[in-house]
Amino acid sequence: MLTLYSMQSSGNSYKARMLLARLEHTYHLVEIDRFKGENRTPEYLAKNPEGRLPVLELTDGRILAESNAILVYLAEGTRWLPADRFEYAETLRWMFFEQHSHEPAIAEARFWLRFVRGGRELRTHEIDQWMERGYAALALMEQHLSNHDYFVGDRETVADLALYAHTHVAHEGDFDLAGFPGIKRWIARISGNPGHISIDQAHSSVSFGMGPARGSAKV
Amino acid sequence: MLTLYSMQSSGNSYKARMLLARLEHTYHLVEIDRFKGENRTPEYLAKNPEGRLPVLELTDGRILAESNAILVYLAEGTRWLPADRFEYAETLRWMFFEQHSHEPAIAEARFWLRFVRGGRELRTHEIDQWMERGYAALALMEQHLSNHDYFVGDRETVADLALYAHTHVAHEGDFDLAGFPGIKRWIARISGNPGHISIDQAHSSVSFGMGPARGSAKV
Numbered sequence: 148m149l150t151l152y153s154m155q156s157s158g159n160s161y162k163a164r165m166l167l168a169r170l171e172h173t174y175h176l177v178e179i180d181r182f183k184g185e186n187r188t189p190e191y192l193a194k195n196p197e198g199r200l201p202v203l204e205l206t207d208g209r210i211l212a213e214s215n216a217i218l219v220y221l222a223e224g225t226r227w228l229p230a231d232r233f234e235y236a237e238t239l240r241w242m243f244f245e246q247h248s249h250e251p252a253i254a255e256a257r258f259w260l261r262f263v264r265g266g267r268e269l270r271t272h273e274i275d276q277w278m279e280r281g282y283a284a285l286a287l288m289e290q291h292l293s294n295h296d297y298f299v300g301d302r303e304t305v306a307d308l309a310l311y312a313h314t315h316v317a318h319e320g321d322f323d324l325a326g327f328p329g330i331k332r333w334i335a336r337i338s339g340n341p342g343h344i345s346i347d348q349a350h351s352s353v354s355f356g357m358g359p360a361r362g363s364a365k366v
Numbered sequence: 367m368l369t370l371y372s373m374q375s376s377g378n379s380y381k382a383r384m385l386l387a388r389l390e391h392t393y394h395l396v397e398i399d400r401f402k403g404e405n406r407t408p409e410y411l412a413k414n415p416e417g418r419l420p421v422l423e424l425t426d427g428r429i430l431a432e433s434n435a436i437l438v439y440l441a442e443g444t445r446w447l448p449a450d451r452f453e454y455a456e457t458l459r460w461m462f463f464e465q466h467s468h469e470p471a472i473a474e475a476r477f478w479l480r481f482v483r484g485g486r487e488l489r490t491h492e493i494d495q496w497m498e499r500g501y502a503a504l505a506l507m508e509q510h511l512s513n514h515d516y517f518v519g520d521r522e523t524v525a526d527l528a529l530y531a532h533t534h535v536a537h538e539g540d541f542d543l544a545g546f547p548g549i550k551r552w553i554a555r556i557s558g559n560p561g562h563i564s565i566d567q568a569h570s571s572v573s574f575g576m577g578p579a580r581g582s583a584k585v
Protein backbone atom coordinates (compact mmCIF):
# COMPACT_ATOMS: atom_id res chain seq x y z
CA MET A 148 0.00 0.00 0.00
CA LEU A 149 1.15 3.55 -0.65
CA THR A 150 2.20 5.67 2.32
CA LEU A 151 1.84 9.44 2.23
CA TYR A 152 3.84 11.53 4.71
CA SER A 153 1.72 14.61 4.98
CA MET A 154 0.87 17.53 7.21
CA GLN A 155 -2.82 18.33 7.54
CA SER A 156 -2.52 22.11 7.11
CA SER A 157 0.13 21.95 4.34
CA GLY A 158 -1.13 22.94 0.91
CA ASN A 159 1.54 20.87 -0.80
CA SER A 160 0.46 17.79 1.18
CA TYR A 161 -3.19 18.55 0.45
CA LYS A 162 -2.55 18.26 -3.30
CA ALA A 163 -1.76 14.57 -2.96
CA ARG A 164 -4.61 13.92 -0.52
CA MET A 165 -7.03 15.66 -2.91
CA LEU A 166 -6.03 13.47 -5.82
CA LEU A 167 -5.98 10.26 -3.77
CA ALA A 168 -9.51 11.05 -2.58
CA ARG A 169 -10.71 11.65 -6.15
CA LEU A 170 -9.10 8.37 -7.22
CA GLU A 171 -10.73 6.61 -4.21
CA HIS A 172 -7.29 5.26 -3.42
CA THR A 173 -6.70 3.64 -0.01
CA TYR A 174 -3.35 4.58 1.50
CA HIS A 175 -1.48 4.91 4.76
CA LEU A 176 -1.33 8.45 6.02
CA VAL A 177 1.49 9.46 8.32
CA GLU A 178 0.98 12.89 9.84
CA ILE A 179 4.26 14.80 10.16
CA ASP A 180 4.00 17.93 12.29
CA ARG A 181 6.50 20.48 11.03
CA PHE A 182 5.74 22.68 14.05
CA LYS A 183 7.03 19.92 16.32
CA GLY A 184 10.11 19.38 14.13
CA GLU A 185 8.92 15.96 12.97
CA ASN A 186 10.20 16.78 9.46
CA ARG A 187 13.70 17.17 10.90
CA THR A 188 14.06 13.79 12.61
CA PRO A 189 16.78 11.46 11.27
CA GLU A 190 14.03 9.05 10.16
CA TYR A 191 12.23 11.67 8.08
CA LEU A 192 15.39 13.20 6.66
CA ALA A 193 16.39 9.72 5.50
CA LYS A 194 13.22 9.77 3.39
CA ASN A 195 13.57 13.37 2.23
CA PRO A 196 16.85 15.15 2.95
CA GLU A 197 15.15 18.48 2.21
CA GLY A 198 12.68 17.92 5.03
CA ARG A 199 9.83 19.17 2.87
CA LEU A 200 6.36 17.63 2.79
CA PRO A 201 4.76 15.59 1.32
CA VAL A 202 6.66 12.44 0.48
CA LEU A 203 5.13 9.38 -1.16
CA GLU A 204 6.50 5.97 -0.21
CA LEU A 205 5.74 3.13 -2.59
CA THR A 206 4.98 -0.39 -1.39
CA ASP A 207 8.55 -1.45 -2.13
CA GLY A 208 9.97 1.42 -0.05
CA ARG A 209 10.99 3.70 -2.90
CA ILE A 210 10.48 7.37 -2.08
CA LEU A 211 9.16 10.20 -4.23
CA ALA A 212 9.44 13.84 -3.13
CA GLU A 213 7.97 17.06 -4.59
CA SER A 214 4.20 17.45 -4.44
CA ASN A 215 3.75 18.02 -8.16
CA ALA A 216 5.90 15.03 -9.14
CA ILE A 217 3.73 12.96 -6.78
CA LEU A 218 0.59 14.27 -8.51
CA VAL A 219 1.90 13.25 -11.93
CA TYR A 220 2.97 9.83 -10.65
CA LEU A 221 -0.43 9.15 -9.09
CA ALA A 222 -2.40 10.55 -12.04
CA GLU A 223 -0.72 8.45 -14.72
CA GLY A 224 -3.32 6.72 -16.83
CA THR A 225 -6.19 8.68 -15.29
CA ARG A 226 -8.22 11.55 -16.68
CA TRP A 227 -6.32 14.00 -14.46
CA LEU A 228 -3.35 13.80 -16.84
CA PRO A 229 -4.06 14.69 -20.50
CA ALA A 230 -2.94 12.14 -23.10
CA ASP A 231 -2.47 14.76 -25.81
CA ARG A 232 1.20 15.79 -25.98
CA PHE A 233 0.60 19.53 -26.02
CA GLU A 234 -2.10 19.46 -23.34
CA TYR A 235 0.21 17.34 -21.23
CA ALA A 236 3.02 19.89 -21.59
CA GLU A 237 0.58 22.69 -20.75
CA THR A 238 -0.37 20.83 -17.57
CA LEU A 239 3.29 20.75 -16.56
CA ARG A 240 3.64 24.39 -17.56
CA TRP A 241 1.06 25.43 -14.95
CA MET A 242 2.59 23.13 -12.35
CA PHE A 243 6.07 24.63 -12.85
CA PHE A 244 4.51 28.08 -12.66
CA GLU A 245 2.90 27.04 -9.39
CA GLN A 246 6.18 25.94 -7.81
CA HIS A 247 8.23 28.85 -9.15
CA SER A 248 5.95 31.89 -9.09
CA HIS A 249 2.90 31.06 -6.96
CA GLU A 250 3.70 28.82 -4.00
CA PRO A 251 6.87 30.69 -2.85
CA ALA A 252 4.81 33.85 -2.41
CA ILE A 253 1.32 32.67 -1.47
CA ALA A 254 2.19 29.64 0.65
CA GLU A 255 5.06 31.42 2.38
CA ALA A 256 2.80 34.34 3.27
CA ARG A 257 0.16 31.94 4.61
CA PHE A 258 2.75 29.99 6.60
CA TRP A 259 4.24 33.01 8.35
CA LEU A 260 1.09 35.10 8.74
CA ARG A 261 -1.36 32.36 9.68
CA PHE A 262 0.66 29.69 11.46
CA VAL A 263 3.76 31.22 13.05
CA ARG A 264 3.26 33.20 16.21
CA GLY A 265 4.89 36.59 15.61
CA GLY A 266 5.52 35.66 11.98
CA ARG A 267 4.25 39.01 10.74
CA GLU A 268 6.91 40.82 12.73
CA LEU A 269 9.65 38.27 11.98
CA ARG A 270 9.11 38.56 8.24
CA THR A 271 8.03 42.18 7.84
CA HIS A 272 10.73 42.80 5.23
CA GLU A 273 9.41 39.99 3.01
CA ILE A 274 5.71 40.78 3.06
CA ASP A 275 5.83 43.40 0.27
CA GLN A 276 7.61 40.97 -2.03
CA TRP A 277 5.17 38.16 -1.25
CA MET A 278 2.29 40.52 -2.05
CA GLU A 279 3.83 41.75 -5.30
CA ARG A 280 4.70 38.27 -6.55
CA GLY A 281 1.58 36.60 -5.22
CA TYR A 282 -0.76 39.13 -6.82
CA ALA A 283 1.18 38.82 -10.10
CA ALA A 284 0.62 35.06 -10.00
CA LEU A 285 -3.08 35.53 -9.21
CA ALA A 286 -3.39 38.02 -12.08
CA LEU A 287 -1.99 35.48 -14.52
CA MET A 288 -4.42 32.86 -13.25
CA GLU A 289 -7.31 35.34 -13.52
CA GLN A 290 -6.36 36.20 -17.11
CA HIS A 291 -6.61 32.52 -18.02
CA LEU A 292 -9.71 31.76 -15.95
CA SER A 293 -11.63 34.76 -17.27
CA ASN A 294 -12.41 32.67 -20.36
CA HIS A 295 -11.58 29.09 -19.37
CA ASP A 296 -13.22 26.76 -16.85
CA TYR A 297 -9.99 24.89 -16.13
CA PHE A 298 -6.26 25.42 -16.69
CA VAL A 299 -5.91 22.83 -19.44
CA GLY A 300 -8.64 21.70 -21.82
CA ASP A 301 -12.19 21.56 -20.56
CA ARG A 302 -11.82 19.38 -17.50
CA GLU A 303 -10.02 19.20 -14.16
CA THR A 304 -6.38 18.08 -14.33
CA VAL A 305 -3.54 17.87 -11.82
CA ALA A 306 -2.68 21.45 -12.83
CA ASP A 307 -5.95 22.58 -11.24
CA LEU A 308 -5.31 20.57 -8.09
CA ALA A 309 -1.75 21.94 -7.78
CA LEU A 310 -2.97 25.53 -8.08
CA TYR A 311 -6.12 25.07 -6.00
CA ALA A 312 -4.19 23.88 -2.93
CA HIS A 313 -2.75 27.24 -1.94
CA THR A 314 -5.09 29.55 -3.88
CA HIS A 315 -8.25 28.61 -2.00
CA VAL A 316 -6.57 29.54 1.29
CA ALA A 317 -4.72 32.59 -0.07
CA HIS A 318 -6.77 34.83 2.23
CA GLU A 319 -4.92 33.23 5.15
CA GLY A 320 -1.80 34.88 3.71
CA ASP A 321 -3.53 38.30 3.47
CA PHE A 322 -4.45 37.97 -0.22
CA ASP A 323 -7.82 39.42 -1.14
CA LEU A 324 -9.54 37.56 -3.99
CA ALA A 325 -12.29 40.17 -4.37
CA GLY A 326 -10.78 41.42 -7.63
CA PHE A 327 -10.46 37.95 -9.11
CA PRO A 328 -13.95 36.74 -10.09
CA GLY A 329 -12.57 34.10 -12.47
CA ILE A 330 -10.50 32.56 -9.70
CA LYS A 331 -13.48 32.61 -7.33
CA ARG A 332 -15.70 30.82 -9.87
CA TRP A 333 -12.93 28.26 -10.47
CA ILE A 334 -12.49 27.64 -6.74
CA ALA A 335 -16.21 26.91 -6.47
CA ARG A 336 -15.99 24.65 -9.54
CA ILE A 337 -13.06 22.59 -8.17
CA SER A 338 -14.52 22.27 -4.70
CA GLY A 339 -17.80 21.11 -6.21
CA ASN A 340 -16.25 18.31 -8.26
CA PRO A 341 -16.89 14.66 -7.30
CA GLY A 342 -14.63 13.25 -4.61
CA HIS A 343 -13.53 16.64 -3.33
CA ILE A 344 -12.22 16.85 0.22
CA SER A 345 -11.45 20.01 2.16
CA ILE A 346 -7.95 20.76 3.40
CA ASP A 347 -8.83 19.86 6.99
CA GLN A 348 -10.50 16.61 6.02
CA ALA A 349 -8.82 13.30 5.25
CA HIS A 350 -10.09 10.79 2.74
CA SER A 351 -12.34 8.23 4.36
CA SER A 352 -10.38 5.27 2.99
CA VAL A 353 -7.17 6.38 4.72
CA SER A 354 -5.51 3.87 7.02
CA PHE A 355 -3.59 4.92 10.06
CA GLY A 356 0.11 5.60 9.51
CA MET A 357 2.39 2.63 10.00
CA GLY A 358 5.73 4.09 8.95
CA PRO A 359 8.68 4.51 11.27
CA ALA A 360 7.57 8.05 12.08
CA ARG A 361 4.80 8.60 14.62
CA GLY A 362 1.54 8.21 12.82
CA SER A 363 -1.91 9.63 13.13
CA ALA A 364 -4.78 10.23 10.78
CA LYS A 365 -7.80 12.44 11.07
CA VAL A 366 -10.73 11.03 9.17
CA MET B 367 9.45 24.67 -37.82
CA LEU B 368 9.72 25.31 -34.08
CA THR B 369 10.56 28.82 -32.92
CA LEU B 370 12.37 29.38 -29.64
CA TYR B 371 12.20 32.83 -28.05
CA SER B 372 15.37 32.87 -26.02
CA MET B 373 17.98 35.11 -24.45
CA GLN B 374 21.57 34.09 -24.95
CA SER B 375 22.72 34.61 -21.35
CA SER B 376 19.54 33.20 -19.75
CA GLY B 377 20.02 29.84 -18.06
CA ASN B 378 16.35 28.96 -18.50
CA SER B 379 16.62 29.64 -22.26
CA TYR B 380 19.87 27.67 -22.41
CA LYS B 381 18.08 24.53 -21.19
CA ALA B 382 16.00 24.37 -24.36
CA ARG B 383 18.93 25.26 -26.62
CA MET B 384 21.02 22.51 -25.00
CA LEU B 385 18.39 19.87 -25.62
CA LEU B 386 17.66 21.04 -29.18
CA ALA B 387 21.39 20.82 -29.94
CA ARG B 388 21.61 17.29 -28.52
CA LEU B 389 18.57 16.31 -30.59
CA GLU B 390 20.15 17.96 -33.68
CA HIS B 391 16.87 19.78 -34.14
CA THR B 392 16.72 22.70 -36.58
CA TYR B 393 14.67 25.60 -35.27
CA HIS B 394 14.15 29.33 -35.54
CA LEU B 395 15.85 31.25 -32.79
CA VAL B 396 14.49 34.65 -31.83
CA GLU B 397 16.77 36.52 -29.46
CA ILE B 398 14.81 38.53 -26.89
CA ASP B 399 16.93 40.97 -24.91
CA ARG B 400 15.45 41.39 -21.46
CA PHE B 401 17.89 44.24 -20.77
CA LYS B 402 16.33 46.21 -23.63
CA GLY B 403 12.81 45.40 -22.44
CA GLU B 404 12.10 43.16 -25.42
CA ASN B 405 10.28 40.74 -23.11
CA ARG B 406 7.85 43.52 -22.20
CA THR B 407 6.66 44.48 -25.69
CA PRO B 408 2.97 43.88 -26.49
CA GLU B 409 4.07 41.29 -29.08
CA TYR B 410 6.05 39.26 -26.58
CA LEU B 411 3.50 39.61 -23.77
CA ALA B 412 0.89 38.25 -26.18
CA LYS B 413 3.02 35.10 -26.36
CA ASN B 414 3.81 34.96 -22.65
CA PRO B 415 1.91 37.30 -20.34
CA GLU B 416 4.50 36.66 -17.62
CA GLY B 417 7.27 38.03 -19.83
CA ARG B 418 9.58 35.22 -18.81
CA LEU B 419 11.94 33.44 -21.19
CA PRO B 420 12.06 31.06 -22.97
CA VAL B 421 8.90 30.41 -24.94
CA LEU B 422 8.47 27.68 -27.54
CA GLU B 423 6.19 28.37 -30.50
CA LEU B 424 4.98 25.35 -32.42
CA THR B 425 4.57 25.37 -36.20
CA ASP B 426 0.83 25.94 -35.81
CA GLY B 427 1.39 28.95 -33.55
CA ARG B 428 0.58 27.31 -30.25
CA ILE B 429 2.76 28.61 -27.42
CA LEU B 430 4.41 26.77 -24.56
CA ALA B 431 5.99 28.61 -21.61
CA GLU B 432 8.11 27.39 -18.67
CA SER B 433 11.58 26.08 -19.52
CA ASN B 434 11.08 22.70 -17.85
CA ALA B 435 7.72 22.08 -19.54
CA ILE B 436 9.46 22.86 -22.84
CA LEU B 437 12.18 20.32 -22.01
CA VAL B 438 9.61 17.60 -21.35
CA TYR B 439 7.69 18.46 -24.51
CA LEU B 440 10.82 18.32 -26.68
CA ALA B 441 12.21 15.20 -25.00
CA GLU B 442 9.11 13.06 -25.44
CA GLY B 443 10.04 9.75 -27.05
CA THR B 444 13.78 10.38 -26.66
CA ARG B 445 16.27 8.90 -24.22
CA TRP B 446 16.29 12.17 -22.25
CA LEU B 447 12.91 11.22 -20.73
CA PRO B 448 12.80 7.87 -18.89
CA ALA B 449 10.03 5.49 -19.92
CA ASP B 450 9.86 3.79 -16.53
CA ARG B 451 7.05 5.33 -14.46
CA PHE B 452 9.09 5.84 -11.29
CA GLU B 453 12.19 7.13 -13.08
CA TYR B 454 9.97 9.49 -15.01
CA ALA B 455 8.47 10.84 -11.77
CA GLU B 456 11.97 11.19 -10.30
CA THR B 457 12.97 13.25 -13.33
CA LEU B 458 10.08 15.61 -12.65
CA ARG B 459 10.95 15.62 -8.95
CA TRP B 460 14.38 17.12 -9.71
CA MET B 461 12.89 19.57 -12.20
CA PHE B 462 10.34 20.84 -9.67
CA PHE B 463 13.16 21.11 -7.11
CA GLU B 464 15.09 23.15 -9.65
CA GLN B 465 12.29 25.65 -10.20
CA HIS B 466 11.30 25.89 -6.54
CA SER B 467 14.51 25.67 -4.53
CA HIS B 468 17.46 26.15 -6.90
CA GLU B 469 16.74 28.65 -9.67
CA PRO B 470 15.08 31.33 -7.48
CA ALA B 471 18.29 31.58 -5.43
CA ILE B 472 21.11 30.74 -7.84
CA ALA B 473 19.76 32.34 -11.01
CA GLU B 474 18.53 35.41 -9.16
CA ALA B 475 21.95 35.91 -7.56
CA ARG B 476 23.65 35.52 -10.94
CA PHE B 477 21.22 37.93 -12.59
CA TRP B 478 21.67 40.73 -10.07
CA LEU B 479 25.35 40.24 -9.26
CA ARG B 480 26.63 39.49 -12.75
CA PHE B 481 24.34 41.35 -15.14
CA VAL B 482 22.78 44.33 -13.41
CA ARG B 483 24.97 47.36 -12.88
CA GLY B 484 24.76 48.20 -9.19
CA GLY B 485 22.75 45.03 -8.56
CA ARG B 486 24.83 44.10 -5.52
CA GLU B 487 23.86 47.35 -3.83
CA LEU B 488 20.25 47.27 -5.02
CA ARG B 489 19.69 43.76 -3.64
CA THR B 490 21.98 43.74 -0.59
CA HIS B 491 19.10 42.65 1.64
CA GLU B 492 18.45 39.55 -0.48
CA ILE B 493 21.98 38.23 -0.87
CA ASP B 494 22.11 36.35 2.45
CA GLN B 495 18.89 34.54 1.64
CA TRP B 496 20.09 33.64 -1.88
CA MET B 497 23.29 32.25 -0.37
CA GLU B 498 21.49 30.24 2.31
CA ARG B 499 18.95 28.76 -0.09
CA GLY B 500 21.38 28.33 -2.98
CA TYR B 501 23.93 26.47 -0.87
CA ALA B 502 21.16 24.27 0.57
CA ALA B 503 20.15 23.35 -2.98
CA LEU B 504 23.76 22.66 -3.94
CA ALA B 505 24.20 20.50 -0.82
CA LEU B 506 21.21 18.37 -1.82
CA MET B 507 22.64 17.97 -5.32
CA GLU B 508 26.05 17.08 -3.89
CA GLN B 509 24.52 14.46 -1.60
CA HIS B 510 22.97 12.77 -4.62
CA LEU B 511 25.95 13.19 -6.94
CA SER B 512 28.44 11.86 -4.39
CA ASN B 513 27.36 8.37 -5.41
CA HIS B 514 25.47 8.84 -8.69
CA ASP B 515 26.69 9.93 -12.11
CA TYR B 516 23.36 11.49 -13.08
CA PHE B 517 20.19 12.59 -11.31
CA VAL B 518 18.01 9.74 -12.56
CA GLY B 519 19.20 6.28 -13.54
CA ASP B 520 22.59 5.92 -15.16
CA ARG B 521 22.30 8.36 -18.04
CA GLU B 522 21.67 12.01 -18.81
CA THR B 523 18.02 13.12 -18.68
CA VAL B 524 16.23 16.45 -18.89
CA ALA B 525 16.64 16.66 -15.10
CA ASP B 526 20.40 16.99 -15.61
CA LEU B 527 19.95 19.64 -18.30
CA ALA B 528 17.53 21.63 -16.13
CA LEU B 529 19.95 21.62 -13.19
CA TYR B 530 23.11 22.11 -15.25
CA ALA B 531 21.89 25.36 -16.81
CA HIS B 532 22.30 27.54 -13.73
CA THR B 533 24.67 25.35 -11.69
CA HIS B 534 27.57 25.54 -14.12
CA VAL B 535 27.49 29.36 -13.93
CA ALA B 536 26.72 29.52 -10.20
CA HIS B 537 30.10 31.22 -9.60
CA GLU B 538 28.70 34.23 -11.49
CA GLY B 539 26.26 34.55 -8.58
CA ASP B 540 29.05 34.33 -5.98
CA PHE B 541 28.62 30.61 -5.27
CA ASP B 542 31.86 28.74 -4.66
CA LEU B 543 31.73 25.12 -5.85
CA ALA B 544 35.05 24.21 -4.23
CA GLY B 545 33.31 22.18 -1.53
CA PHE B 546 31.16 20.27 -4.02
CA PRO B 547 33.40 17.73 -5.79
CA GLY B 548 30.44 15.60 -6.92
CA ILE B 549 28.84 18.60 -8.63
CA LYS B 550 32.13 19.51 -10.29
CA ARG B 551 32.57 15.98 -11.67
CA TRP B 552 28.96 16.02 -12.91
CA ILE B 553 29.45 19.40 -14.61
CA ALA B 554 32.44 17.98 -16.48
CA ARG B 555 30.41 14.86 -17.35
CA ILE B 556 27.46 16.83 -18.78
CA SER B 557 29.64 19.26 -20.72
CA GLY B 558 31.57 16.33 -22.21
CA ASN B 559 28.47 14.56 -23.51
CA PRO B 560 27.83 14.39 -27.29
CA GLY B 561 26.11 17.41 -28.80
CA HIS B 562 26.91 19.70 -25.89
CA ILE B 563 26.93 23.45 -26.54
CA SER B 564 28.11 26.15 -24.16
CA ILE B 565 25.75 28.83 -22.87
CA ASP B 566 27.22 31.48 -25.19
CA GLN B 567 27.05 29.26 -28.25
CA ALA B 568 24.01 28.52 -30.41
CA HIS B 569 23.35 25.24 -32.16
CA SER B 570 24.75 25.25 -35.68
CA SER B 571 21.44 24.24 -37.27
CA VAL B 572 19.65 27.30 -35.91
CA SER B 573 17.87 29.51 -38.45
CA PHE B 574 17.55 33.21 -37.95
CA GLY B 575 14.48 34.35 -36.11
CA MET B 576 11.42 34.98 -38.25
CA GLY B 577 8.79 35.61 -35.62
CA PRO B 578 7.03 38.93 -35.21
CA ALA B 579 9.64 40.00 -32.66
CA ARG B 580 13.00 41.33 -33.88
CA GLY B 581 15.16 38.29 -34.54
CA SER B 582 18.84 37.51 -34.43
CA ALA B 583 20.91 34.40 -33.90
CA LYS B 584 24.50 33.91 -32.89
CA VAL B 585 25.95 30.75 -34.35
